[in-house]
Amino acid sequence: MCLAIPMKVIEKTGNTGKVGSGTVTYDVNFTLFPDAEPGDFVLVHAGFVIERIDPEEASKTLELFNEMFEKEGQG
Secondary structure, eight states, X not given: OOOOEEEEEEEEETTEEEEXXXXXXXXXXXXXXXXXXXXXXXXXXXXXXXXXXXXXXXXXXXXXXXXXXXXXXXX
């Protein structure tokens, strides 16, 4: 099973940049989705941006992840 995480694009220079969620940031590659821009919400899988998503959908997905982590005692 693969999991893509919703993140917000913080900065982008060419095909690389940073995305974040809360206090966590990651370096990512934009080669698979070069149209993403700072401020966009995107799905990240294995260090690659794979799709742009609606901010509301990103928020709902992150809320579900938080609920799962809380139930597992990790949140």
